[in-house]
Amino acid sequence: MPSLAPRREQAWRAASVSEAERLDEYKRAARCDDDTDVEEPGIDQRCYIPPGIEITGPTCEDGPAIAPLWFRFRVSPQAAWSDWEMLVGWSCPEHLLPPVSIEDLRVLHIAPPDVAVQPADELLVNKPAILHTLADAQAFDTEIAGFDVEIVAEPFAWDWAFDDGERFSTDVPGEPYPSFEVTHTFVTPDQGSVVRLTTAWRGRYRVAADPLHKWRTIDGRATTESSSEPFDVIELRTRLTD
Numbered sequence: 001m002p003s004l005a006p007r008r009e010q011a012w013r014a015a016s017v018s019e020a021e022r023l024d025e026y027k028r029a030a031r032c033d034d035d036t037d038v039e040e041p042g043i044d045q046r047c048y049i050p051p052g053i054e055i056t057g058p059t060c061e062d063g064p065a066i067a068p069l070w071f072r073f074r075v076s077p078q079a080a081w082s083d084w085e086m087l088v089g090w091s092c093p094e095h096l097l098p099p100v101s102i103e104d105l106r107v108l109h110i111a112p113p114d115v116a117v118q119p120a121d122e123l124l125v126n127k128p129a130i131l132h133t134l135a136d137a138q139a140f141d142t143e144i145a146g147f148d149v150e151i152v153a154e155p156f157a158w159d160w161a162f163d164d165g166e167r168f169s170t171d172v173p174g175e176p177y178p179s180f181e182v183t184h185t186f187v188t189p190d191q192g193s194v195v196r197l198t199t200a201w202r203g204r205y206r207v208a209a210d211p212l213h214k215w216r217t218i219d220g221r222a223t224t225e226s227s228s229e230p231f232d233v234i235e236l237r238t239r240l241t242d
Contacts, residue, residue: 005069005087006096007146024073027084028066060092062212097207098145102220105203108140110153112226115197118177125235128183131160132174133197133226148208153222157200160184163193186233195228 009026057065069088074081117123118130137154158174161167164186174182184195203218 004146005071009069021077023075023077024071025081027070028068029070030067057090058092060094062093062214066091066093066096093212097210098147098149100144100149100151100203100205100216100218102203102218102222104142104144104149105151105153105201105218105220106222108142108151108153108222110138110201110222110224112224113155113173113197113199115195115226115228116176117195117228117231120229121231123186123231123233125186125189125233128180128185130174130177130180131182131184131195132176132179133158133199135173149205150208151203151205151218153201153203155199156202158182159198159200161196161198162186163190164188188233189235190233192230193233194230197226197228199224199226 012024012026057067059065068086068090070084071087072082072084113134113136116132118132123129135155137152140151140153142149142151155173157169157171159167159169160182162184166184168184170182172181186193201222201224203222204215205218206213206215
């Protein structure tokens with residue numbers, strides 16, 4: 001969970017209180033800052049840095065490392081300032097954003113897609129039934145740890161189960177007739193049969209406060225369950241007549 005200190009820093013900067021009236025201050029600075037011309041207890045510490053070595057912080061995915069965040073306060077405009085205290089050490093831009101987990105995706109109300117079987121109502125034994133469903137992404141606006149977050153759930157795998165005990169998985173949702181992309185053939189008659197579908201969803205998200213407005217991947221998968229309308233599987237028999 002990201003620290004709240006950077007958000008308090010942002011609010012402090014946005015308030016634009018005059019320097020004379022401030023009761024608190026934030027500053028970004030490296031821990032080793034041997035500037036003898038500036039007295040800032042807490043930040044200005046004597047640290048040995050070998051010649052030619054530059055303190056740059058960690059390597060980050062989304063941009064340059066962010067220097068440590070320091071804070072100091074006073075009880076009134078006439079009082080002395082406290083020593084600077086480090087609230088957050090070196091960090092990366094992505095560390096300031098809330099992590100979004102697979103549980104955040106699973107609690108969303110992802111609508112299960114309908115399951116279509118063709119032909120409807122009655123199927124013939126030993127004839128392939130066409131199966132298909134929708135593969136539309138679903139978008140959600142939510143709030144996580146005080147951040148506005150946009151999440152998109154996308155279906156990517158489908159598991160089909162049948163009342164005759166058969167089941168299989170596909171990486172396509174199927175298409176209506178005349179496509180035979182996804183089919184199943186029943187070999188025995190049945191009444192009130194249904195096709196049950198488990199759809200697997202992956203997620204991506206972006207945080208409104210992210211200056212890069214970058215889409216990020218949610219690790220893991222969510223699933224939904226749905227089923228077709230009941231149908232009968234019938235057998236046509238030929239009858240000899242005189």
